[in-house]
Amino acid sequence: MQPDFSLLRELSEALGPSGFEDAVRSIIKKKLEKLGFKSAEDGLGNLYVRLGEGRPLTLIAAHMDEVGFIVKYITSNGFLRVASLGGVNPGIMPGTSVAILGEKGVVKGVFGTIPPHLLKRGNGQREVRVEDLYVDIGASSREEVEASGIKLGTPLTFDTDFWDLGEAVSGKAFDDRLGCFALLEALRTAEPPSRGSVIIAFTVQEEVGTRGASVLAHRFNPDYGISVEGTIASDVPGVSEENWVTALGRGPAVRVFDATIVASRQLVDYVLSVAESAGIPVQIQLSPHSGTDAGRFVLLGARPGNISIPARYIHSPRALSIKSDIEYAVKIIRKIIEKPPP
Ligand SMILES: [Zn+2]
Numbered sequence: 001m002q003p004d005f006s007l008l009r010e011l012s013e014a015l016g017p018s019g020f021e022d023a024v025r026s027i028i029k030k031k032l033e034k035l036g037f038k039s040a041e042d043g044l045g046n047l048y049v050r051l052g053e054g055r056p057l058t059l060i061a062a063h064m065d066e067v068g069f070i071v072k073y074i075t076s077n078g079f080l081r082v083a084s085l086g087g088v089n090p091g092i093m094p095g096t097s098v099a100i101l102g103e104k105g106v107v108k109g110v111f112g113t114i115p116p117h118l119l120k121r122g123n124g125q126r127e128v129r130v131e132d133l134y135v136d137i138g139a140s141s142r143e144e145v146e147a148s149g150i151k152l153g154t155p156l157t158f159d160t161d162f163w164d165l166g167e168a169v170s171g172k173a174f175d176d177r178l179g180c181f182a183l184l185e186a187l188r189t190a191e192p193p194s195r196g197s198v199i200i201a202f203t204v205q206e207e208v209g210t211r212g213a214s215v216l217a218h219r220f221n222p223d224y225g226i227s228v229e230g231t232i233a234s235d236v237p238g239v240s241e242e243n244w245v246t247a248l249g250r251g252p253a254v255r256v257f258d259a260t261i262v263a264s265r266q267l268v269d270y271v272l273s274v275a276e277s278a279g280i281p282v283q284i285q286l287s288p289h290s291g292t293d294a295g296r297f298v299l300l301g302a303r304p305g306n307i308s309i310p311a312r313y314i315h316s317p318r319a320l321s322i323k324s325d326i327e328y329a330v331k332i333i334r335k336i337i338e339k340p341p342p
Pocket residue numbers: 063175176206229230
């Protein structure tokens with residue numbers, strides 16, 4: 001069955017910076033209801049569905065939040081200064097459209113910064129820091145900003161529409177709405193697990209320290225903890241092939257190692273065998289500089305693993321992925337739900 005990419009559009013365009021995942025959660029909740037699943041929610045905002053009973057318990061999680069910013073100061077002449085929510089590259093922000101989640105509705109703005117020739121630093125290098133950025137909403141006073149429903153602590157994120165490019169898709173927040181999408185699409189067609197139980201979870205606050213996952217790990221004490229991510233694809237000009245973390249079009253990535261886990265060999269082998277018997281292409285990922293929710297599951301003793309969908313330009317205003325990688329990820333997750341690791 002073809003994935004429903006209109007759902008990916010909806011998820012990608014939803015505004016959900018870390019700690020402010022409400023819009024994403026409500027889309028997922030509705031979809032789960034429509035599919036006939038009863039979901040539960042905890043105080044932090046994690047959303048989950050339990051399938052089957054008993055042990056082993058396999059927790060499969062994707063995070064709902066995306067990187068973004070939060071207003072930390074409003075200047076007297078109407079500009080917003082911000083702090084980042086998660087890892088962003090300030091250098092690529094000037095000129096970027098943002099959507100500010102004001103109390104009276106979404107307000108549009110654009111990132112600006114001091115003109116580049118004024119940004120000379122110590123060693124003569126020009127670099128942009130978050131502190132150098134500001135958001136311009138076209139207001140001319142602090143009062144005008146506040147009247148539009150924006151105050152200290154108001155979150156914002158990228159204002160990016162979703163593109164269906166035929167073989168590819170492009171949009172914001174592919175890290176990790178691709179994961180949320182893959183879990184929902186897998187649930188749509190999966191049979192109940194043939195052994196033990198599976199918890200499908202949609203977590204909060206991953207980008208600011210995998211906090212939602214930490215709560216779930218303590219609550220469920222899973223035997224296996226698998227995160228599903230939109231991950232770094234670096235198969236682009238200027239990066240040599242040996243430094244490609246993943247590449248588009250080679251299928252989902254099965255992680256063996258990152259900054260927070262050494263994946264369970266048993267789990268990796270299990271996932272690879274599932275892929276092989278279903279004819280699903282996969283690539284192996286080693287990611288020494290990044291981590292995921294699985295890094296929390298391992299701390300409670302779960303055997304950790306990660307399955308990722310490659311996406312170029314994650315943590316930027318617009319990412320790009322290949323549909324076939326997404327379809328294969330849905331397929332492999334469905335297989336794992338139906339026959340969880342022993
Ligand atoms: Zn992520």
